[in-house]
Amino acid sequence: MAEVLVNIVGVLMILAVIWWFWLGPKRSASKATPSTDNLQILVKDGVYEPDLIRLPAGRTATLHFHREDPSPCSEWVLFPDLEVSAQLSLNQDTLVEIPKAEPGEYPFNCQMQMYRGTLILE
Ligand SMILES: [Cu+2]
Secondary structure, three states: HHHHHHHHHHHHHHHHHHHHHHHHHOOOOEEEEEOOEEEEEEEEEEEEEEOOEEEEOOOEEEEEEEEOOHHHHHHEEHHHHOOOEEOOOOOOOEEEOOOOOOOOEEEEEEEOOOOOEEEOOO
């Protein structure tokens, strides 16, 4: 009897895995990144990748911007609401310090707002 139960539990777990990965809740089209303060953001082909970043509110964080786009417009990244800006060197990682801030959505963009992203502090 115990063996049957174990088998049933095993089958249910397999079904749960299948449900989660193939049939499960629709993933959002926007790529949200897991919370970490060591994120790399690729600046290339007119987009920040990822363009949606989630970080814990109320603590500082460091973002690594890796710029591969030679266009001068992408040279600066601006977080207007956080009063943060950084000049990005081409083909290099540039560390951008995010200060402690209240929970909320903080857009970031290049100089002409061609590149756009959102930092969510939560
Ligand atoms: Cu731009």
